[in-house]
Amino acid sequence: MRQSRVLCFFVLKFHCMLEIHLLGTGGTVPLPGRWLTSLLLRWEGKELLVDCGEGTQIALHSLSLSCRHIDTILLTHYHADHTLGLPGLLLSMAKADRTEPVTIVGPAGLKDFLQGVMAMARYVPFEIRYIELNEREVSFNIDDLQVSAFFLRHSVPCYGYCFNLERKPKFDVEAAKKNQVPLKYWSALQKGETIEADGVTYTPDLVMGQARKGLKVVYATDTRINPLLRQYSQKADLLITEGMYGDPEKKEKAQDNRHMMMQEAANLAKDNEVKELWLTHYSPSMKDPYIYTEEIQKIFPHTILAHDGQFTDLAFDHEEESPCLK
Amino acid sequence: MRQSRVLCFFVLKFHCMLEIHLLGTGGTVPLPGRWLTSLLLRWEGKELLVDCGEGTQIALHSLSLSCRHIDTILLTHYHADHTLGLPGLLLSMAKADRTEPVTIVGPAGLKDFLQGVMAMARYVPFEIRYIELNEREVSFNIDDLQVSAFFLRHSVPCYGYCFNLERKPKFDVEAAKKNQVPLKYWSALQKGETIEADGVTYTPDLVMGQARKGLKVVYATDTRINPLLRQYSQKADLLITEGMYGDPEKKEKAQDNRHMMMQEAANLAKDNEVKELWLTHYSPSMKDPYIYTEEIQKIFPHTILAHDGQFTDLAFDHEEESPCLK
Numbered sequence: 001m002r003q004s005r006v007l008c009f010f011v012l013k014f015h016c017m018l019e020i021h022l023l024g025t026g027g028t029v030p031l032p033g034r035w036l037t038s039l040l041l042r043w044e045g046k047e048l049l050v051d052c053g054e055g056t057q058i059a060l061h062s063l064s065l066s067c068r069h070i071d072t073i074l075l076t077h078y079h080a081d082h083t084l085g086l087p088g089l090l091l092s093m094a095k096a097d098r099t100e101p102v103t104i105v106g107p108a109g110l111k112d113f114l115q116g117v118m119a120m121a122r123y124v125p126f127e128i129r130y131i132e133l134n135e136r137e138v139s140f141n142i143d144d145l146q147v148s149a150f151f152l153r154h155s156v157p158c159y160g161y162c163f164n165l166e167r168k169p170k171f172d173v174e175a176a177k178k179n180q181v182p183l184k185y186w187s188a189l190q191k192g193e194t195i196e197a198d199g200v201t202y203t204p205d206l207v208m209g210q211a212r213k214g215l216k217v218v219y220a221t222d223t224r225i226n227p228l229l230r231q232y233s234q235k236a237d238l239l240i241t242e243g244m245y246g247d248p249e250k251k252e253k254a255q256d257n258r259h260m261m262m263q264e265a266a267n268l269a270k271d272n273e274v275k276e277l278w279l280t281h282y283s284p285s286m287k288d289p290y291i292y293t294e295e296i297q298k299i300f301p302h303t304i305l306a307h308d309g310q311f312t313d314l315a316f317d318h319e320e321e322s323p324c325l326k
Numbered sequence: 327m328r329q330s331r332v333l334c335f336f337v338l339k340f341h342c343m344l345e346i347h348l349l350g351t352g353g354t355v356p357l358p359g360r361w362l363t364s365l366l367l368r369w370e371g372k373e374l375l376v377d378c379g380e381g382t383q384i385a386l387h388s389l390s391l392s393c394r395h396i397d398t399i400l401l402t403h404y405h406a407d408h409t410l411g412l413p414g415l416l417l418s419m420a421k422a423d424r425t426e427p428v429t430i431v432g433p434a435g436l437k438d439f440l441q442g443v444m445a446m447a448r449y450v451p452f453e454i455r456y457i458e459l460n461e462r463e464v465s466f467n468i469d470d471l472q473v474s475a476f477f478l479r480h481s482v483p484c485y486g487y488c489f490n491l492e493r494k495p496k497f498d499v500e501a502a503k504k505n506q507v508p509l510k511y512w513s514a515l516q517k518g519e520t521i522e523a524d525g526v527t528y529t530p531d532l533v534m535g536q537a538r539k540g541l542k543v544v545y546a547t548d549t550r551i552n553p554l555l556r557q558y559s560q561k562a563d564l565l566i567t568e569g570m571y572g573d574p575e576k577k578e579k580a581q582d583n584r585h586m587m588m589q590e591a592a593n594l595a596k597d598n599e600v601k602e603l604w605l606t607h608y609s610p611s612m613k614d615p616y617i618y619t620e621e622i623q624k625i626f627p628h629t630i631l632a633h634d635g636q637f638t639d640l641a642f643d644h645e646e647e648s649p650c651l652k
Contacts, residue, residue, distance in 0.1 A: 029418055030381070032388035054414040055356070055381050062358035084414045084446060088380040091406050092355055116445025119438060120410060 018043045018165050018215050020238060022310040023059040025289075027222070027244055027259075027281035028081050035059035035308050036081050037281040039219055039240065040070070043145055043165055048072040049089075050161055050219050056085035057092045063309050068096040072142060074149070075106035076221065077158035078113055087121035094125050101127035105149070107157040108134055133159055137228065150232050152223035154258045160220030162232040167316050172209035179206040215314045221281045224258050225268055233272040237314055241265045243279030243305065246292030250283075262292055266299035278306040344369045344491050344541050346564065348636040349385040351615075353548070353570055353585075353607035354407050361385035361634050362407050363607040365545055365566065366396070369471055369491055374398040375415075376487055376545050382411035383418045389635050394422040398468060400475070401432035402547065403484035404439055413447035420451050427453035431475070433483040434460055459485055463554065476558050478549035480584045486546030488558040493642050498535035505532040541640045547607045550584050551594055559598040563640055567591045569605030569631065572618035576609075585609075588618050592625035604632040 019042040024035025036053025040060070047069045049056075060067055067089055076082055086104075093102070104114065110132040118124070131140075136151040146164040151157070171190050185195045185202050195202040218232050221242035233239050243262035245254055254261050260268075262279055269277035277300055282289040289305055296303050304310065345368040350361025362379025366386070373395045375382075386393055393415055402408055412430075419428070430440065436458040444450070457466075462477040472490040477483075497516050511521045511528050521528040544558050547568035559565050569588035571580055580587050586594075588605055595603035603626055608615040615631055622629050630636065 029421065030384050030414070032384055054411065055384060058356050058358055058381060078448065080414060080417050080447060084410075085380065087446075088356070088406060088410045095355065112445060116442045119442025120413075120446060121406060122404065 017316055018163075018217065018314040020217060020240075020310075020312050020314065021063065021065060022240065022278060022280060022306050022308070023056060023063065023065075024053070024308050025280040025282055025306050025310070026053075026081070026284065027242065028284050030055045030081070031284055033308075034282070034284075036085070037221060037242075038082075038085075040065060041145075041163060041217070044143065045069075046071060046143055046145070048074065048142065048145075050074045051076055051082040052085040052089055053081045054084040054088075057089045059308065066096060067093050068098050071100070071102060073102065073104045074147070074159075074161055075104065075110070076152075076160070076219075077107055077154060077156050078109060079156065079222070082222075083113070087117050090117070090124045090128070091121055099126050101129050103129040103131065105131045106133065107159055108132055109157075148232065150228040151226075152220060152229060153226040154222045154224075158222060160218065160223065160229060160232060162236075163215075163217045163219075165215040165314075167212040167214040169208040169211055171207060175209065176207040181206050213317060215316065217314070222259055224255070224260060225264060230268065230272055233268060233274055235273050235275075237275045238278065238312070239269055239272075239274045239276070240278045240280060240306075241268070242281035243289065243292075243296070244281055244283050246286065246289060246296070250285075262289075262296050262305075263299060266296045266303055269303065270300040274300075275302065276312075277303045278310060279303065280306045280310075343642055344489075344543065344640040346543060346566075346636075346638050346640065347389065347391060348566065348604060348606060348632050348634070349382060349389065349391075350379070350634050351606040351608055351632050351636070352379075352407070352610065353568065354610050356381045356407070357610055359634075360608070360610075362411070363547060363568075364408075364411075366391060367471075367489060367543070370469065372397060372469055372471070374400065374468065374471075376400045377402055377408040378411040378415055379407045380410040380414075383415045385634065392422060393419050394424050397426070397428060399428065399430045400473070400485075400487055401430065401436070402478075402486070402545075403433055403480060403482050404435060405482065405548070409439070413443050416443070416450045416454070417447055425452050427455050429455040429457065431457045432459065433485055434458055435483075474558065476554040477552075478546060478555060479552040480548045480550075484548060486544065486549065486555060486558060488562075489541075489543045489545075491541040491640075493538040493540040495534040495537055497533060501535065502533040507532050539643060541642065543640070548585055550581070550586060551590060556594065556598055559594060559600055561599050561601075563601045564604065564638070565595055565598075565600045565602070566604045566606060566632075567594070568607035569615065569618075569622070570607055570609050572612065572615060572622070576611075588615075588622050588631075589625060592622045592629055595629065596626040600626075601628060603629045604636060605629065606632045606636075 021040040023038040026034040026036045030036050035055050038056045039050040041048050049070050110130050133149050139148045144166050148162040149159040152160050189204045189207045192204050216236045217238045218236045219240045242260045244259035246262045293305050347366040349364040352360040352362045356362050361381050364382045365376040367374050375396045436456050459475050465474040470492050474488040475485040478486050515530045515533045518530050542562045543564045544562045545566045568586050570585035572588045619631050
């Protein structure tokens with residue numbers, strides 16, 4: 001019995017490396033049946049949220065997802081459809097007995113914006129930490145997840161976010177033997193420790209193999225296509241971006257308001273060898289965005305015109321895992 | 327053809343004196359399928375809203391109601407479930423091309439609260455006027471609607487609102503003849519004008535009959551029962567109040583947090599000869615508030631445990647209308 005439970009845990013851990021929940025697909029205003037665009041990422045027991053328009057907490061609830069464990073909230077920009085759900089979300093986290101700090105990241109002006117949030121929320125019983133983005137590119141780590149914020153081209157300062165889930169190299173038994181590393185140090189070295197013993201320094205690279213491809217997810221809305229977006233989209237496992245309009249007659253409007261057409265997003269994905277593209281942030285003027293599916297998939301076949309609650313769990317490429325050293 | 331259209335307008339005007347739209351029935355947090363408690367009143371081409379929790383603009387939309395013509399927004403208090411939808415609503419009013427001012431009324435602290443709203447909304451292209459309530463009772467008129475704000479008993483300063491739609495007296499032909507008012511002045515006097523002619527002062531009371539009963543609607547949540555609530559509830563055509571809990575075991579919690587039990591609301595309605603009671607602001611802990619319907623209707627039979635979108639249009643008591651003077 002115990003064995004099967006251990007196996008089950010192993011399988012789950014292996015297959016569910018990075019959960020992606022697109023909570024809503026709306027842009028501009030929340031609509032009945034279409035929540036505003038917002039993304040929940042879960043990996044290795046950690047959670048972060050990108051954007052939080054009005055109703056995001058209800059979208060989470062409707063997908064049976066808790067807000068309790070969201071440690072980090074990334075804001076792309078301060079337009080209302082990306083932010084107005086924040087006071088309600090923080091209060092619901094408090095109602096769910098959260099006491100740990102929450103870190104909020106956003107463009108310049110975050111401090112003033114958060115003062116407005118707190119004036120509306122009145123009281124939140126946990127610490128709010130904040131990181132204001134002032135450079136065109138900023139990278140930081142949340143455990144094994146590397147987050148890069150990069151500047152987009154919208155009508156106000158706006159950032160896209162690139163998530164890289166790093167994959168540790170495999171333990172290399174042959175290298176360990178070749179490098180004459182005593183067996184008793186293998187486990188510590190695999191965990192990243194350095195060992196000084198018998199006048200010799202043993203470093204992890206003596207027992208670990210080549211770097212391995214991790215997982216890359218990019219979230220970019222609202223924006224026109226700029227060089228940084230092209231650069232970060234390169235070979236992404238998943239690119240989530242706006243398909244504000246599908247009707248070619250709206251192209252001028254998209255350009256004027258610094259939004260992206262579905263066709264432009266599909267070409268971006270094709271040109272940058274993206275594995276899969278999700279479109280979201282549909283204009284409320286599009287009653288049925290899905291009528292454009294066939295046309296867009298002709299440009300880039302691996303496009304999904306996302307629905308509210310669109311979900312995937314990305315796993316590392318399958319290969320034999322490291323032996324379990326104890 | 328023209329005649330039938332005139333008749334149609336007359337019938338509509340007579341039957342739809344005061345429209346009541348209860349947009350949501352939730353308390354504390356918005357839930358999938360249960361919007362937060364908020365009320366839209368419409369009368370004679372005017373509209374006002376009471377409370378505006380997160381998602382209120384979506385609730386309006388889902389009932390095919392526009393936010394464009396809401397001139398006045400009354401806030402009961404500043405708990406998040408009554409206020410967080412305000413920035414989004416104001417922005418959606420702007421998107422609907424509203425340019426006329428909006429007046430917001432609320433307890434002391436309104437100015438600071440509105441600074442938070444504006445910090446989140448960023449820019450609203452119409453004037454926001456505000457009236458801060460600092461007395462225990464305040465009355466004002468919006469055209470023919472008399473609004474009285476009265477202090478409730480909640481954990482923070484909180485007001486109930488009593489709406490009286492006045493009904494003009496009927497034109498009294500017999501009185502006009504008896505008072506020897508020349509026929510040519512009847513129409514002007516009926517409209518409320520005073521006429522000076524031939525050394526005589528003709529006042530409206532010379533041609534108008536007795537005062538007539540108008541319509542009275544009371545909205546009171548969140549609160550325990552206090553003397554002002556009893557007083558304003560007296561003989562209301564409709565009392566809308568909270569039924570936070572139905573389970574008697576929650577009575578202590580209701581008392582501690584200054585909320586009302588369904589049973590207490592029903593007794594309030596019975597004791598004060600209310601015509602009809604609507605319960606709303608259900609605790610999210612009640613998955614199905616309607617299981618208490620039978621029990622509550624035993625206390626006060628004219629109770630409706632409201633659903634989202636509960637609607638009625640109250641009309642003046644039927645009696646022969648004044649002759650149409652032209």
